Structures are given as structure tokens and as C-alpha cells.
Amino acid sequence: MRHTLSIIVADQPGELSRIVGLFSARGFNIETISVGGTLDPEWSRVTIVTSGDDRTIEQIVKQCERLARVREVRDVTSQPHIEREMALIDVTASPGAARQEVLSLVSVFRAKVVDISHTRMVIEASGNREKVEAFVEMLRPLGINDITRTGRVAIGRLSNGEEDEQPLAVGC
Amino acid sequence: MIAQQHINPATAASSLPESITVGESLPRGAEILIEALLHEGVDSIFGYPGGAVLHIYDELWRYRDSITHYLVRHEQGAVHMAEGYARSSGRVGVALVTSGPGATNAVTGIANAYMDSTPIVVITGQVPLPLIGTDAFQEVDTVGITRPCVKHNYLVRDVRDLAGVVHEAFFLARSGRPGPVVIDIPKDVSAARSSYSRLSHIAFPCREKRTKPDPRAISRAADACMRSERPVLYVGGGIVNSGAADELLAFAESLRLPVTPTLMGLGGFPSAHPLCLGMLGMHGTYAANMAVAESDLLVAVGVRFDDRVTGKLATFAPHARVIHIDIDPANIGKNVAPALAIAADAREALAALREEVGARASAETGASIARRELWWERIRAWQREQPLRFDGSGEHIKPQTVIRELHRLTEGRAIITTDVGQHQMWAAQFYPFTRPRQWITSGGLGTMGFGLPAAIGAQLAFRDQLVVAVVGDGGFQMTNQELATAVQYELPVKVLIMNNGYLGMVRQWQEMFYERAYSEVDISVAPDFVKLAEAYGARGLRAARPEELPSVLADGLAHKGVAVIDVLVSKEENVFPIVPAGSNSRDMIFQSEGV
Ligand SMILES: Cc1ncc(C[n+]2csc(CCOP(=O)(O)OP(=O)(O)O)c2C)c(N)n1
Numbered sequence: 001m002r003h004t005l006s007i008i009v010a011d012q013p014g015e016l017s018r019i020v021g022l023f024s025a026r027g028f029n030i031e032t033i034s035v036g037g038t039l040d041p042e043w044s045r046v047t048i049v050t051s052g053d054d055r056t057i058e059q060i061v062k063q064c065e066r067l068a069r070v071r072e073v074r075d076v077t078s079q080p081h082i083e084r085e086m087a088l089i090d091v092t093a094s095p096g097a098a099r100q101e102v103l104s105l106v107s108v109f110r111a112k113v114v115d116i117s118h119t120r121m122v123i124e125a126s127g128n129r130e131k132v133e134a135f136v137e138m139l140r141p142l143g144i145n146d147i148t149r150t151g152r153v154a155i156g157r158l159s160n161g162e163e164d165e166q167p168l169a170v171g172c
Numbered sequence: 173m174i175a176q177q178h179i180n181p182a183t184a185a186s187s188l189p190e191s192i193t194v195g196e197s198l199p200r201g202a203e204i205l206i207e208a209l210l211h212e213g214v215d216s217i218f219g220y221p222g223g224a225v226l227h228i229y230d231e232l233w234r235y236r237d238s239i240t241h242y243l244v245r246h247e248q249g250a251v252h253m254a255e256g257y258a259r260s261s262g263r264v265g266v267a268l269v270t271s272g273p274g275a276t277n278a279v280t281g282i283a284n285a286y287m288d289s290t291p292i293v294v295i296t297g298q299v300p301l302p303l304i305g306t307d308a309f310q311e312v313d314t315v316g317i318t319r320p321c322v323k324h325n326y327l328v329r330d331v332r333d334l335a336g337v338v339h340e341a342f343f344l345a346r347s348g349r350p351g352p353v354v355i356d357i358p359k360d361v362s363a364a365r366s367s368y369s370r371l372s373h374i375a376f377p378c379r380e381k382r383t384k385p386d387p388r389a390i391s392r393a394a395d396a397c398m399r400s401e402r403p404v405l406y407v408g409g410g411i412v413n414s415g416a417a418d419e420l421l422a423f424a425e426s427l428r429l430p431v432t433p434t435l436m437g438l439g440g441f442p443s444a445h446p447l448c449l450g451m452l453g454m455h456g457t458y459a460a461n462m463a464v465a466e467s468d469l470l471v472a473v474g475v476r477f478d479d480r481v482t483g484k485l486a487t488f489a490p491h492a493r494v495i496h497i498d499i500d501p502a503n504i505g506k507n508v509a510p511a512l513a514i515a516a517d518a519r520e521a522l523a524a525l526r527e528e529v530g531a532r533a534s535a536e537t538g539a540s541i542a543r544r545e546l547w548w549e550r551i552r553a554w555q556r557e558q559p560l561r562f563d564g565s566g567e568h569i570k571p572q573t574v575i576r577e578l579h580r581l582t583e584g585r586a587i588i589t590t591d592v593g594q595h596q597m598w599a600a601q602f603y604p605f606t607r608p609r610q611w612i613t614s615g616g617l618g619t620m621g622f623g624l625p626a627a628i629g630a631q632l633a634f635r636d637q638l639v640v641a642v643v644g645d646g647g648f649q650m651t652n653q654e655l656a657t658a659v660q661y662e663l664p665v666k667v668l669i670m671n672n673g674y675l676g677m678v679r680q681w682q683e684m685f686y687e688r689a690y691s692e693v694d695i696s697v698a699p700d701f702v703k704l705a706e707a708y709g710a711r712g713l714r715a716a717r718p719e720e721l722p723s724v725l726a727d728g729l730a731h732k733g734v735a736v737i738d739v740l741v742s743k744e745e746n747v748f749p750i751v752p753a754g755s756n757s758r759d760m761i762f763q764s765e766g767v
Contacts, residue, residue: 014315018319025320055509059502062501066501067324068323068324
């Protein structure tokens with residue numbers, strides 16, 4: 001099963017490689033990783049998506065907790081949380097029907113056009129993994145020239161009532 | 173897919189800030205380092221100099237009255253000495269080496285300390301900050317190389333951080349599950365000046381994460397012990413590290429529970445105690461392995477279910493409920509999922525267990541003990557069926573006899589260190605230990621070359637005790653240059669070489685599992701160890717025939733200075749019993765009759 005781990009670690013050189021090294025030394029695979037600041041400039045948040053059975057994940061969490069500069073490790077998977085990934089997609093969009101098709105997908109997926117040329121567009125899309133994936137799949141037949149994706153970021157939910165994503169026409 | 177953002181280039185690329193006041197009156201980083209070490213109570217350092225640590229050696233010279241530096245002959249030796257010092261005394265051992273090759277030579281020792289949870293601090297020199305990353309002379313990424321085998325490591329980039337780093341390093345090395353900490357100090361940082369005050373530098377971000385044993389868990393564990401019909405206490409190095417031996421003894425006696433120590437746990441429970449089943453695992457006793465295999469309750473304390481103990485995991489203690497007590501939560505559930513987990517210090521947990529049991533009505537305790545009469549009968553039967561045994565007759569000296577003799581002559585009181593191989597297992601099997609920290613061996617990493625330097629470190633910690641390094645002729649040659657260190661500093665260790673002319677343990681596996689194809693294990697071309705000892709200024713002795721053994725051994729042990737006792741033992745003796753790697757521990761192979 002896929003898990004999202006949220007790790008608060010001191011913002012110091014080498015600390016990220018300690019975490020990453022811990023994964024590789026034990027043969028745990030990292031699917032995505034993203035690192036950024038927290039409110040407190042001395043601490044960073046590392047969000048790692050990894051997969052494994054419960055025992056493996058429990059081991060990863062405990063191993064991370066052992067690190068001297070790690071303040072907190074949470075497996076947010078089972079807790080109510082919001083997660084997002086982002087993709088920048090360079091897609092072929094020649095004037096005419098092709099461009100219209102791209103633009104309508106952009107609107108359905110609430111994505112954004114961030115750059116354009118005569119024949120191509122760069123689109124920014126964000127959402128949970130499924131949504132970004134679905135968007136990429138929809139664009140693929142139109143001709144994707146390049147794609148760059150971030151790792152996942154996650155934050156705890158304030159209330160359980162809110163929908164994670166605005167509902168989409170395509171249901172993702 | 174990997175995406176990284178914002179790894180704070182500001183700190184990543186920081187160099188020495190200008191704000192440090194440069195003035196003659198302020199101490200150099202090197203002096204601050206030594207002051208901080210003194211503050212930590214360090215009076216001995218094992219080390220080897222080089223370019224990147226010249227400032228530090230310069231200060232060591234000035235501080236030579238308060239801190240003694242022991243010049244080793246190879247950096248691996250320095251770290252093993254620090255380990256021997258730490259393991260024998262419970263204090264943090266300190267090693268100091270230069271950058272590049274000095275650091276890489278130290279890595280084996282650091283990894284060894286990591287695997288065996290030994291508290292040491294290793295200080296490495298590094299090239300000056302502006303040269304880092306330029307493939308400068310004697311530059312290696314020490315922090316990167318050692319990262320997987322340390323509790324924590326530091327590259328000190330600012331002299332103002334140095335004292336705090338040292339204090340935190342000592343704290344980390346000895347807190348929780350102990351282990352090695354590396355401090356990498358660039359040459360310009362040890363040269364830079366800063367103010368130092370013992371009081372203002374002791375703040376550091378790390379805090380003890382330890383939790384007290386949960387009283388409900390303790391009460392459940394006590395219930396389980398009281399009710400169990402076939403319990404076994406499986407105890408390891410955690411007993412020794414936490415100073416839990418007395419509590420263990422009291423608890424085991426209160427309910428008459430069978431105890432089996434691991435290789436690392438030897439000495440944590442008296443080997444000759446009637447409740448002791450002997451060592452568990454690959455070369456453990458039949459009774460210990462059978463008892464675990466048949467147990468209905470396995471109380472594992474300060475252990476990590478190592479593969480050399482469990483054999484094939486699926487068949488390890490198949491009928492047992494497992495209670496796992498360990499200070500390192502990451503050890504719990506790593507190999508075996510326990511029914512009850514107590515992440516706590518072994519001594520605190522055992523003390524709580526003992527109190528809990530003590531609070532129960534004596535009738536209840538009596539009934540509990542009576543419930544296990546049958547169990548003890550079965551255990552005694554296993555002990556009678558397959559005791560540890562060997563055939564001491566023949567024209568050659570038997571290695572097991574050597575250990576028995578050593579035990580007799582030292583009255584069981586010597587501190588024993590070992591190398592790795594057959595001799596190590598014989599020492600574990602045939603030298604009954606009476607106290608913790610009396611047995612110092614390389615367990616997790618299995619590092620040949622550990623024995624002699626570890627003995628030197630232990631001898632330094634206990635100058636007036638007899639320290640014997642039991643080594644093989646193979647492993648001894650990996651670090652025998654440390655004889656010079658022992659002689660120079662008058663650390664009168666006794667080296668007992670079990671000389672079989674082979675890399676014995678490997679030869680045994682080749683004999684048993686590879687149809688006697690003795691591939692590259694003949695080391696009979698070796699120096700004359702008696703002459704070698706003499707060349708180093710130590711006393712050399714040799715026993716070649718069984719009748720010589722007692723007197724030669726006695727002579728060597730009685731020698732005032734460093735002695736090397738070369739005992740020529742029968743060449744193709746095997747360690748029994750043995751559970752072949754990865755097998756069910758019931759499938760032990762025993763010494764065949766009449767061998
Ligand atoms: C540094 C290192 N290299 C290789 C090994 C593998 N190894 C384990 S035991 C052994 C043989 C040791 O021979 P010796 O020191 O003569 O001791 P004996 O087994 O004969 O008692 C070897 C090579 C090891 N443990 N450590």
C-alpha cells in the first residue's frame with residue numbers, strides 16, 4: 001500500500017541525505033519526495049511517498065524517528081489530510097481543433113496555461129495524484145513533448161466535511 | 173520520481189562567518205575541542221596524527237598533563253581501542269584520526285561500534301572548508317562515508333558550534349541505544365579562534381527520547397511470566413549496556429525462569445548459574461535452542477533477533493508469545509512481531525517487572541514456579557542429552573582445552589576480548605563469565621582484528637586487571653602492529669593465539685558445506701609469533717604439545733608485561749554444535765561421537 005510520510009527535520013546540510021540514505025540502505029523505495037520550509041525557518045518538512053506493507057512502513061517510521069535531527073515523523077495516510085502534486089506539461093496544441101481540445105481539458109481539470117507558442121502550450125496542473133495522472137492521460141494522445149512533476153505535499157485537514165477536490169466533470 | 177525543492181543553499185554553502193573575532197587571546201578551535209573533551213571527563217584519546225589534525229595535536233601537546241594521547245599503529249586499532257575502553261568501562265571511548273585515509277581506516281571500527289551499540293566519539297580531521305568538494309589532498313566525504321554506520325555525525329563549519337557539537341556528540345553516543353558519533357573538523361575550523369566558556373556552550377537541540385516502561389505493559393508481562401509453563405528469557409547486549417545484570421538476576425530467580433544469553437549478552441547473566449542454559453543461536457547450546465523452540469513464552473530483553481540467533485525466522489520459537497523489551501523502538505518488530513512490546517531501558521523494565529512480581533502473593537509466585545517443574549525437567553534432559561563437549565585427548569592441543577585452562581588459571585576473573593572465528597566461539601562456550609563487561613567481542617560486524625586493540629583499550633580502563641585477547645592466527649595478523657602500542661604504554665595485555673594454521677571458521681564451513689574444498693584458507697605461512705612478539709619488545713611463548721600447555725599458559729599470564737602466547741592447536745577442530753546458516757535451530761549438528 002502507498003503511504004505518505006511527513007517528516008519534520010532540521011534545515012541543515014546533510015539531513016535530507018540521512019533520510020534518503022535510510023530508505024536506500026534498507027531497500028525501501030521512494031516514489032516521490034519533496035522538501036520545503038515550515039513556519040519555523042530552522043525546520044523543513046520532507047514529504048515522502050513510499051509503498052510497503054504495514055510492517056515495512058512501521059520500520060521506516062521508527063528508523064526515521066531515530067535520526068537525531070528529526071523532530072517528528074507522521075504517516076499521514078490514515079489521517080484526514082489534503083495532498084497535492086503539481087505537473088508542468090508541454091503539450092502540442094496547434095491552432096484549431098487540437099488547441100481547443102487542450103483548452104477544454106484545461107478547463108475541466110482546472111489547470112492553467114502558463115506558456116504558449118504557435119504550436120505548443122505549457123500547462124500547470126495540480127491536484128491529488130489521481131487527478132494529475134488522469135489529466136496527463138487525457139493529454140497524452142494530443143502529444144506531450146515534456147513533463148515535469150513534483151513530489152507530493154500534504155497537510156492535515158481542518159474538518160472532515162470538506163471535499164478534498166472540487167468535483168470534476170470527469171469525476172476525479 | 174524525485175523532486176526536491178529548496179535545500180537551503182544559504183546554509184549548505186556557508187563558510188566561516190567574518191563575525192568571529194580573531195585575536196591572540198581567544199582560544200583556537202583545537203583548544204576548544206580539548207576543553208570540551210575535558211569537560212566530558214575524557215582523560216584518554218587513541219589516535220594517529222596527520223595534516224588535517226595538526227592544530228589539534230599541537231594543543232594535545234600543550235594539554236599533555238591533563239589528557240593522555242595513545243599513539244596507535246593503525247587507525248582501525250584506535251577505534252577498536254576506544255571500543256574496548258568503552259565496553260569494559262561503560263564510558264565513552266574517544267578516537268582521533270586525520271582526514272582521508274585516516275578516516276577511511278577508522279570506518280571498520282566505527283561500523284563495528286554501530287553494530288554492537290558501543291558508545292564512542294570519533295574525531296576526524298577534514299581539509300579546510302574552502303577546499304571541501306575540490307578533491308583536495310586527503311579529502312574524503314567522511315560524513316557521507318560514515319553516515320550509514322553512525323548514530324549521528326557532524327561536519328563542523330563554524331568554530332562557534334564546536335563545543336556544543338562535542339557535548340551533543342557525547343550525549344548521543346551514550347544515550348538511549350548507545351553508538352558511535354563522528355565529528356569531522358576542517359583544519360581551518362580547528363585553527364579559527366572563538367570564545368569558549370564551559371557553561372555557555374552546553375546547549376544542544378537533542379533531548380532524551382526515552383520513555384518509562386508502561387506500567388500496564390509491565391503488569392501484563394508479569395502475568396504472562398507467572399502463567400507461562402514453558403518460558404525462556406532471551407537476553408542480549410542491552411543487559412550489559414543498561415547495567416541490568418542485577419535486576420535480571422533478581423527477576424529470573426524470583427520466578428526461576430530459564431535464561432539464555434546471546435553472544436553479546438554473555439556476562440549479563442552468570443554463565444554457571446543453574447538458571448543459565450548457555451548461549452543461544454548458531455553455536456549455542458542444545459538446551460538453549462531447544463528450550464526456545466519449545467517455549468510458550470519468550471521474553472526478549474535487549475536483543476534484536478539477529479539471524480545468527482534465530483536461524484530461519486519462520487521456525488524460531490514457533491509456539492511462543494514474544495514479549496520484546498528494548499530501548500530502541502526500531503528493534504521491536506523489525507524481525508519478529510511481538511505480542512507485547514515494551515520500548516524501554518532494560519534495567520528499568522526489569523526492575524519494574526521484578527517489583528511487580530514481588531508485589532504478588534507468595535502463594536501465587538510459588539504456584540507459578542511449581543507450574544514449571546516439568547519444563548525444568550525437560551531442560552535438564554536436553555542438557556544431559558547434548559552438553560557442550562569435546563574430545564580433549566590426542567597428541568595435539570585441543571582449542572577447547574586451552575579455554576578451559578585459561579578459565580582455570582584466571583579463576584574466571586579475566587577480561588576476555590576476542591577476534592572473530594572459531595576461537596571466538598570456543599571462548600564464548602567454554603569460559604564461564606561471572607559479570608557484565610568481562611566479555612568483549614565483535615558480534616554484529618564480526619570484525620577480524622578486533623581482539624588485540626580492544627584488549628588494549630580495556631587494559632587502559634582497568635590497569636590492574638588481567639586482560640586476555642583470545643585471537644586466531646588469521647585475525648591477529650590484521651592488527652598485530654598494535655603490540656607496539658601496548659608495549660609503548662605498558663598496557664600488559666596477554667595475547668592468546670589459537671594457532672591452527674587456517675582461517676579456521678571458513679575452513680570449517682568449507683569442510684561441512686563445500687565438500688572439503690579448502691579454498692584459500694591455508695595461512696600456515698606466517699611469522700614466528702614468538703619472535704614477532706620479541707621483535708616488538710613483548711614476551712613470546714609457545715605451547716606445542718598438550719603437556720606444555722598448563723605451564724606455558726601460566727607463565728605467559730603471570731608475565732608482568734605484554735605477552736604473546738602462541739598455542740599450536742589441532743588444525744581441523746570444528747565448533748559444535750552448529751545450526752547451519754538459515755536453518756531451523758532444531759537442526760543442530762553435533763560433534764560426532766568418538767572424534
Ligand atoms: C575483516 C574480516 N575479513 C574476513 C572475515 C571472514 N572470516 C570470518 S572467520 C574467518 C577466519 C578467521 O581465522 P582465524 O583468525 O585464524 O581464526 P580461527 O577461525 O581459526 O579461530 C574469516 C576469514 C571476517 N570476519 N573479518
